[in-house]
Amino acid sequence: MYVNGVTLRNRGLPDSHRIGVYRQTGGYGALAKVLQGPMSPDQIISEMKLSALRGRGGAGFPTGLKWSFMPKGVAGTKYLLCNADEGEPGTCKDRDIMRYEPHRLIEGMIIGAYAMGARSGYIYIRGEFVEPIRTVEAAIDEAYAAGLLGERILGTDFSFDLAVHRGAGAYICGEETALMESLEGKKGQPRFKPPFPASYGLYGQPTTINNVETFASVPDIVLHGGEWFLKLGKPNNGGTKIFSVTGHVRNPGNFEVPMGTPFRDLLGMAGGLHPGRRLKAVIPGGTSTAMVAGDAMMELAMDYDSISKAGSALGAGSVIVIDDSVCIVRVVERIARFYMHESCGQCTPCREGMGWLWRVLHRIENGQGREPDLDLLQNVGSRIEGRTICALADGGVAPVVSSLRLFPEEYEHHIRQGSCLVTDSRSVA
Amino acid sequence: MPRIEIDGQELEVSAGTTIMEAATQLGIYIPFFCYHPKLSVAANCRMCLVDVEKQAKPLPACATPASDGMKISTSSRRARMAQQGVLEFLLINHPLDCPICDQGGECPLQDVTMGYANPHSLYTEEKRVVEDKDIGPLIATEMTRCIQCTRCVRFGQEIGGIMELGATGRGEKMAIGTYVGRAVRSELSGNMIDLCPVGALTSKPFRYRARSWELKHTPSLCPHCSTGCSTDVQSLGREVLRVTPRINEAVNEEWICDRGRFAYAGLGASDRITRPLLRVNGRLQEVSWAEALDAAAAGLEQVLAENGPDSVSGVISPQSTNEELFLFQGLLRGLGVQAIEHRLRQTDFRADAAMPLYPALNMSLEHLEGESLVFLCHAYPREQQPLTNHRLRKSVLAGGQVWAVDSVRREFNYPVHGLVAEAGQDAALYRTLARCVQGLAEEDGAGLPAEVLEAACALRDAADPLLLVGSGVLQHPGAAGLMAAIAELAEAAGARVGWLAEAANSAGAWLLGCVPGRLPGGVPAGTDSRPPAGGAWDARFRAWILMGVEPGLDAMAAVQARQSLADARFVLTISAFLGEAEAYADVVLPMAVWAESAGSYFNNEGRLQSFRAAVKASGEARPAWKILRVLADHLQVADLAFDDLDSVRSAWETRLGDFPLDVPAFGGFPEGLALMEGAGSPGEGCRILGDWSIYQGDPLVRRSVPLQQPAGCRLHPETAARQGLRDGDMVELQGPGGQGTQLPLALDAGVAPGAIWLSLGHPGTQALGGVGATVVLARAGVSAGAQA
Amino acid sequence: MLSEASLAEIARERAKYPPERARSALLAALRIAQAEHGYLPETLVEYVAGLLELPAIQAFEVATFYSMYDLRPVGKYKFCVCGSVSCFLNGSDGILAHLQERLGVGLGETTPDGLFTIAEVECLGACKDAPVMQLGDRYVETLTPESLDVLIGQLRGGRDDVR
């Protein structure tokens, strides 16, 4: 199996974040191939399409297709943005790429900029990631010093500037248009689409945005070809993908495995469950995706299509494992709090509905639930879903509705007995 | 051209049309809150969700462009469910305090709730309470009612041009407020009250005065500037309780400024006169109309008989209606009086012959939006004509340029290139510009400030520049020279020229002969009728007829006016307010004030607009046109015996005849016009600059308590430093007559060194001598800030 | 109101963006100002807005939208403990309870000596290292009551280079 071979390949090497180490392991070879080969922008994009690389930020949109949307021959600067806002509970992969492989990300962005004619780029990193920010900034400096960024890269006519923009604490800035607003110095409130970023993005200019892992996958695709990458995974689900396995496992971590790897194997890599525990549920793609019952999950393969067939989504590959030691109502109440706290507040259903959901859940959790509350949660959820500007609100509804479907007895127990069906034996204090 | 179908009706729309706009074209109503046709689309309230065939989710009509073949349903089950769902969310945290809410009866949220809400709310959690903020004397807030539609915030950014309200916090904590509870200052702020779809922002002066459905609505006009905005005067019984804009795309779109909205609060001023007054043994006493009219006629006849008609001066407010202006000049001319004036703020009349038929914008307000280069010549439309200024703002947002040449740097609500004359060098600056525009090709303009060259280049290179002449020109002590210099510049630059007329009916005053030397229609009145050197307040006069004016506050030459009026043999004041007339009037006739009377105005475009009375006049006050008519009767002036307002109107219309809306901006200037500049050197004192602020310019607005701002003065930091003065100090100012006044000082690098900026129209500042005079300053007290 | 060093840093941030896009540097300018003063008093927010020629309310909107800005004074060490799901599953509630007990102050409060503030924050993006907290420029991972006790002792002793 091809494990930890693409975006995290150098993770174990000392000083893997330095340009020297990266170069020694073939780094910037793809860029040289592109610029000196040379490969035309169209060739790059067709390799990207062939690779079936799908956006690693959560939505899984085919990257090659996205790149082909960027208009050609327009006036003014085109921008390329990297989304390193990584904020969805359960997601912690981009941080490792930035800490251990910043040059892979930078190389991917330079190639992307070349393919799409972008003159300027920003990496939007969440503000809490101070250490990764410093690592990436140092790597950018190294790349400038090596003539890989700035004017006339590697002596060609191609120029590209890149800088880090720091966030300041807001999950919503991971949403691509909120990120652009934030980059413009505003509150991170998503824009209504259309217009889409490819025509009206940062500063109103054509813009493409991709996730850190998406960009970090680019150099190998260019070096080895789209076909190679595709074959690492499954049709329509090309390549390998990092899965952040967290929660109730013995050895949580980031595991880069081929698309389609059975969940069972992934769980094994993460050390399995704690002794004596039973798998209750898994959130396969970060808290914005629906819960899957433990048993069902054990039979699933980790790729976009398989997980969505099971009624959830692969999201950013953030696998949250929940065993039988915890009450699902508590877990969901905690997740709902996140969305209430992180709603940007502009859409009525999200601003008002997220707090409503949490308040009802909080009541239930504290033994003040009432019989009609379960219907109420469904009802409120259905009024939110699909009626907001961005997908945050849908993401906040998914865990609530899916848990109601999967674990009605835990909710009912709360309402009728005023207490948990399971006693949480794991809390540390 | 996409063809679409909404609720079964087909329609072809232009590309980019939203579903909301298309529905409006068809007369189909889609509920909405955040959408507003004059604001950017926020799409945040989600009330306008509609059902679009083949779309997985309902789409917001306000933000979704109609595309070919779309089949839209605004009231299918899915659309209704979505709308109902959103409404429920809006209501869960909305207080149900409609019975005590001023918005009640005119509240979109209330209306939509009637039509769309599910009567049984499922919400049982505690409602959110949002802390209220004091954002100044004009807007009352009740932030718990806010539905976060951000219309108010977008208004500030997009229309008002200064962002004062913002939405702070995020998620359900998002709340509207100013920066740390600061007061809103925008001159357009009241429009946010109209925009707010709930009772979160309401009118503070109107608060709890009446329920909206009790109010009588009278379409009216704003009497406070030459834009002539359409308003709706709302009254209960005899009292005006509220003024709001009426939609008039050609003039004010759907906005009015705060002056127009809140000046009505001055109607109830304590010095409102409701009965005629007569001076008996030195004191004014209430008398009957008959007595007062007899006394007025007798007093005037005596002066006329003993001193002749050239000893009488008539001064009428340029806020007067056409009918009043026409009768006023008719009455005076019927008495043989030539000195008829409405220009209170002007002191230099040497170029009267060069004045146009009327101060015409020479274009439509709407066209102003499309200008690419506008030079404001001593004009500050932001305070003088706020909604005309709004058109200029739009021209800038559309890529145009505005330059402001003035004796002080003014604060605009859009980017403006400023060019400030050195103290007393205003005309010289225009001359220099004219020379540069002509000579730039040969001469490199060495030694000139870069901005002057830049301005000249802009003018030279512009295809069709426009100069707008503002009231600062006429207020200048050397107005004639300034006008001539501007005419030179216009000629050199091949620019069109328009006037920004000062008052609501300055145009009418010119057109209907309320200037010496011109009869209605601009017909010359004869050679001997030029104003004397002292204008309307010349020592030659022995008697005055004043209508709607308070010269001690309204006149640039207030010092002289006061003196003359104090020394007068006879003064007849026709006014709504007693004010300073108490000191000098012999007879005071109480007139109905705006909102109590009817009439017509010409606005800056030459647009004739009329209005009706909204309420009955207070007490025994009478419409001014009737007073003038009766006076004419008493004084045996013929041909003014009109029975009603319509016949006055036909009479002036006949006299005026047809006239062109666009007129030459300048006629001929007299030979050898001296510039009259450069008086007063900084060593001896400071040269006065100043203007009537937006809320100080006429008797009504200066009585509106919520609008009042204290007087102050501003100095260049260098000037202040030389005098040992600091920001916030109280400064003692000594005028020519020795009168002193104390004002708080603000430092402002936009005031030319050696000059002092005063807010005019206040009793203290009007005693100092007017623009161009010199004052001596000293520190009067120590400010708290300076002590610390 | 800001030191030369801070102003220079803001100028560097400013240079990252097109000349007419000063507003883009607002987030950074507020962060730099906060780093110098410990928090963002209202006058400082307005000052920063002035530096970038923005309306004060715009800066205030931003300062209240993002969670990393402190508009009230906080302790020298602000323990931002993640309470989101992966950390929760790994005992973050216990960590927070332990901290409150040890420091004698509640969530959002600062110890009387001005040293410590406890805050519960949402996911820090380090879920595999749960439970996690952000402490200034760094993350402290796989927290246990014992490791916290050691850390608090070291910070009290003036050492702040602890991992």
Ligand SMILES: Cc1cc2nc3c(=O)[nH]c(=O)nc-3n(C[C@H](O)[C@H](O)[C@H](O)COP(=O)(O)O)c2cc1C
């Ligand atoms: C609420 C919300 C939060 C998001 N957060 C992130 C994030 O932290 N990182 C990310 O890469 N994408 C995030 N996304 C997805 C982005 O909007 C966008 O789809 C992605 O950056 C595109 O990159 P990709 O095509 O490479 O995945 C988020 C989306 C939503 C709706």
Ligand code: SF4
């Ligand atoms: S759905 Fe929520 S987070 Fe997304 S734009 Fe609307 S209010 Fe903001």
Ligand code: SF4
């Ligand atoms: S105050 Fe009124 S206009 Fe402003 S956001 Fe709230 S509801 Fe909308």
Ligand code: FES
């Ligand atoms: S009116 Fe369309 S979303 Fe508010």
Ligand code: FES
């Ligand atoms: S859940 Fe705590 S770091 Fe992500």
